[in-house]
Amino acid sequence: MSAPVTVEDVTVEDWADGVVAAAILGSGRRAAPELPAALGGPGPAADSGTRLLDAATVLAAVRAVGAPDAPEAPVDAPVPAPADTLAPPPPRARQLLELLHARPAPVPAAERDVLVAHWLACAAARGVRVPHDLLPTLLERARTTPTLRAPLRPVLDERGRWLAALHPGWSAVLADHRAAASPAGTPGARPDPAAWPHLPAPARLALLLDLRASPDPAERATAADLVASTWANDPVNERTQHLEALGSALVETDDALLERALDDRSVKVRGLAQALLDGLPTSRRAQRMAERLAPLLSRSGILGRRLDVATPPDPDDAGVRDGLTPPPRGTSRHDWWLGTLVAGAPLPVLTSASGVDEAATYQRLPDPLRAAVRRAVLLRRDVDWARAVIAVEGRPSGLLSVLPAEERTQHLGSGLARCRGAGDLRDLRDLLAALPVPADPGLAREAVEALHRVPPPRLVLPTETVHHLRDALVDAPPATLDRLTDLVRTDLPETTGRALSTALQLLSLRRSISEALR
Amino acid sequence: MTTPEAADVPAERWPLERVRGAAPDAASLVAARKLTAPGAWSDCGVSATLVWGKCQGSGKAPYQVSVDLSGPAYRCSCPSRKFPCKHALALLLRWSAGDLEPGAGAPDEAAAWARQRAERAASRAAAEAGSGAPVDPATLAARAAAAAQRRDERLARMDAGMEDLAVWLTDLARTGIAAARQRDLTWWESAAARLVDAQLPGVAEEVRALGRTVRHRSDWAEHTVDVLGRWWLLVRAWRRRADLDAATAADLRTVVGWAWATDEVRAGETVADVWAVLGAHRSTDGGLLEQRTWLHGERSGHVVQVLDFAARGAPMPVARTVGSRLDATLALYPGHDPRRALLVTEPVAAGELDRLPGGGDLAAARARRTAALAANPFVRRVPAVVRDARVAPGPDADTTGAVTVVDAAGRTVPGVATGADEEEATGAVWSLLARTGGRPADLFGELQDGVLRVLAVGTGDGVVGL
Structure with missing residues (x-):
């Protein structure tokens, strides 16, 4: 009703208020007001309850019909989304994207996210956008899964950006997390230390990983500065996560923060700092480990060809701070401390004590120390030492990933060809775990053929290895995947068989996506 | 006892007093009354000697209830030691109130049980002699x-x-x-x-x-x-x-709540037409799943609703795809518009709807709602097609799913989207926003309590349900 209806100074609104007031108290205590003339005037005489109910009936009808649904004045209409610039995807691609979000989910959540990211990347390459009706689903997924945000942004198009800006949870998908930490909110700008303390935990983590992945050394170094700026106040979980994020690519200047972390109140953070410092041979802790290790090493024998390792003394407080902690049950204290020293000290301490090259030095080390050396080599990605260890051991020793790409491929090729059966299963697992992602078609074929040479019931592969194999085979030719299908049909151990067939299913879905958006 | 020849004629309903008399105690009757909601019951039926049905209790499988009226004797798969149990009483209450459809046939186990009992009774009766007579006009x-x-x-x-x-x-x-x-x-x-x-x-x-x-x-x-x-x-x-x-x-x-027998409805007004599926809404009320489908007859101009119900866990008839057209004969329930209808013939697909039919701006929709209220002041929901409407998110649309629908003249109505629960409805609202992008589109929905519940949207790409 646009204007109040007034009759003899009683508006319908006043009358309505009077009816409700009488109803609340009861007509026994307050009589219902007479109907205003606009609604027909007073009704016939009746008892008070009946009069109130009659009034309620009229009021219900008035409200049902006359209730203004909303103000009649024109309101500001929403600004419509501009026209999209990209084409919608082909029907087959659209179906696949719908399938990925069907319930029940066709694949586990983590794998689904990888496939969705693949769909988005293929769509961006093809120059098509997300279908309008699937925008809410994808934006919601990207809200909870930050890794999908970057691939989603280029294919949102105008409609997607318009929609995301309306939803408080989704505007974060639009914003580059770097932009959130930068002064002007511009993507790609240097992060602003003043914004860091106010970022939510997931955004901080994403920013750290992003900075660590940067090609610019100065940016990589900035990450530790940000962590250090709030270190004193961050809770233990965040401190741990931040160190882990920095550990994805350590830089020399991390030494200052890690040294500080050695004095942390949390034993978890201290242990993490010690482990990370094993990968930083230029650190002060590495220097201290060298000072502890060097006096224990001596040459002996007539030609000085033996490398003697003396028993380390019990560690002092400074040693415990550096990680010379009591050993796990069932481990010799001396072997444990020596291993910790070798893994922590710069590797040249060993060669200068032996006076010979890496390979010869490695050969002269007792077994427990060799494992410590392999750990240090892997963490520090020391190519010379990796070559030496692989040559001496005559097997990949988990160090192939340290080698330059071409050398690694050669090793993998010849290594896979050498795997002749169940006896080489350990090497085969090592080799599979070292496959580059993605592996070139030749290596992919070699890997699958090597699997075929193991008697199926004995082919036990850890799940992580199968996952890595799956990622390595993303560009594998159809014939290779068909060979893998053959393998899955044999009587593999249950867990391995299941993991491989899931992997195959994902690879074939992925291939369908690539083909639909070619 | 009923004669064998009259086996397909449903037994005469018991008056309420007789059902009450069968209850072991007052508490059983109170418990039974709570079970009389239609949603709890499925596969019910009545024959000359038997009333049966399945009642969804708290367990996964529904209880199988049957009552042999000739005894009377009661049987139920529930663990209750009361006799008869509340399920049997509830079944009798429903039957007594005329809320049981005459069934096609008793489930095998109920029929077998009744046969056993009948045989035993027959052997007893043999001594007394006498047999049934055919049903005569009298x-x-x-x-x-x-x-x-x-x-x-x-x-x-x-x-x-x-x-x-x-x-x-x-x-x-x-x-x-x-x-x-x-x-x-x-x-x-x-x-x-x-x-x-x-x-x-x-x-x-x-x-x-x-x-x-x-x-x-x-x-x-x-x-x-x-x-x-x-x-x-x-x-x-x-x-x-x-x-x-x-x-x-x-x-x-x-x-x-005096139910119509479907036979009665089928014998009444029927309309053969091409019916466009304008929208559908599913909701759950306790254990009862309700599906409401709105249809528009292209020749007759009728806009009717088809209601389907299913107990929790029981299958619901497959929803008709919104935007499809069906060639079918419907029987209309008596009453004023918008009327309820049921399918008399199995519908035949007849293509797709490219544009929502009829409709106008919000003033026209309100005028039609007022007309509907004038004819039937008890009507709660009125269907409406709103043309060239823009959808704007409300202040907390991300959590409440509340939007504002603005027509070409700038009039507004609060809007929500359809969904079986709040989360689904909120999701549907964002789907509506994504599909329309703030541009004018045709909407179909239900006007109820001053809110438009949007069920379908028509854009250049056709008509789709939410």
Whole structure:
């Protein structure tokens, strides 16, 4: 009703208020007001309850019909989304994207996210956008899964950006997390230390990983500065996560923060700092480990060809701070401390004590120390030492990933060809775990053929290895995947068989996506 | 005992008093009354000697209930040691109230059980000799007379129930709704139970609903006054029902919850047409899943709703795809627009709808709602096509799913989207926003309590459901 209806100074609104007031108290205590003339005037005489109910009936009808649904004045209409610039995807691609979000989910959540990211990347390459009706689903997924945000942004198009800006949870998908930490909110700008303390935990983590992945050394170094700026106040979980994020690519200047972390109140953070410092041979802790290790090493024998390792003394407080902690049950204290020293000290301490090259030095080390050396080599990605260890051991020793790409491929090729059966299963697992992602078609074929040479019931592969194999085979030719299908049909151990067939299913879905958006 | 020749003629319904008499105690009867909601029941039926059905209890599998009327003897798969159990009583209550459809055939296990009992009874009866006679016209006439008598009895019970309701309402008005609000649930429950006994289950459900919500609503006073007004209108209309036209009387019958037998509906008005599926809404109320499908007849211009119900866990007829066109004959339930309908023929797909039919701006939609209310003041939902409407998110649309629908002239109505629960409805609202992008589109929805529940959207790409 646009204007109040007034009759003899009683508006319908006043009358309505009077009816409700009488109803609340009861007509026994307050009589219902007479109907205003606009609604027909007073009704016939009746008892008070009946009069109130009659009034309620009229009021219900008035409200049902006359209730203004909303103000009649024109309101500001929403600004419509501009026209999209990209084409919608082909029907087959659209179906696949719908399938990925069907319930029940066709694949586990983590794998689904990888496939969705693949769909988005293929769509961006093809120059098509997300279908309008699937925008809410994808934006919601990207809200909870930050890794999908970057691939989603280029294919949102105008409609997607318009929609995301309306939803408080989704505007974060639009914003580059770097932009959130930068002064002007511009993507790609240097992060602003003043914004860091106010970022939510997931955004901080994403920013750290992003900075660590940067090609610019100065940016990589900035990450530790940000962590250090709030270190004193961050809770233990965040401190741990931040160190882990920095550990994805350590830089020399991390030494200052890690040294500080050695004095942390949390034993978890201290242990993490010690482990990370094993990968930083230029650190002060590495220097201290060298000072502890060097006096224990001596040459002996007539030609000085033996490398003697003396028993380390019990560690002092400074040693415990550096990680010379009591050993796990069932481990010799001396072997444990020596291993910790070798893994922590710069590797040249060993060669200068032996006076010979890496390979010869490695050969002269007792077994427990060799494992410590392999750990240090892997963490520090020391190519010379990796070559030496692989040559001496005559097997990949988990160090192939340290080698330059071409050398690694050669090793993998010849290594896979050498795997002749169940006896080489350990090497085969090592080799599979070292496959580059993605592996070139030749290596992919070699890997699958090597699997075929193991008697199926004995082919036990850890799940992580199968996952890595799956990622390595993303560009594998159809014939290779068909060979893998053959393998899955044999009587593999249950867990391995299941993991491989899931992997195959994902690879074939992925291939369908690539083909639909070619 | 019923004769074998009359085996396919449903047994004569028991009056309510007889069902009451069968109850082992008062508590069983109270428990049984709560089980009489249609949603809990499936696969019900009645034959000459047997009433059966499945009742969804708290367990996964529904309880199988059968009653041999010739005994009477009761059987139920529930673990209760009361005899008969509340499920058997509830089944009899429903049957007595005329809420059981005559079934196609008893489930095997119920039939076998009844046969065993019949054989045993027969061997006992053999001694007394005597056999059944065929049904003669006199018997049929007697049955028709009995049916008319049952109808008169029901109406008498309903009349008494309405007068009882009138007294209750007058009392409530005199003592005030603030006092009623302080009452506990059992007070409302006992008022509802009396209405169930008076065979006014529709009103009983409304009383229960008010009892459940009156404490929590912020607008409880206005809402309660509205509901009292509605019930009082019902009381006064019922008193005059002899003077009312057939459609208005049918509307009253729907409100009080006197179910129509589907055979009766099929024998009434039928319309053969091409029906466009305008929209569908699913909701759950307790264990009952309800599906409401709106259809528009292209030649007849009728806009009708088809209702399907399923108990929890039972399959619901597959939803018709919104935007599809179906060639079918529908039978319309008596009453004013918007009418309920049921499918008489199996629908044949007849292509797709490219544009929502009819409609206009929000003023036109409101005018039609007013006209519908003038014809049937009890109507709650009115279907509407709003053309060239833009959808704008409300302030908390990400959590509430509330939007504003703006028509070409700038008039607005609050909007929500369809969904079985709040989360689904919120998701559907964002789907609506994504599909329209703030640009004008045609919407189909239900106007109810001043809110437009959007069920379908028509853009350049055709008509799709939410």
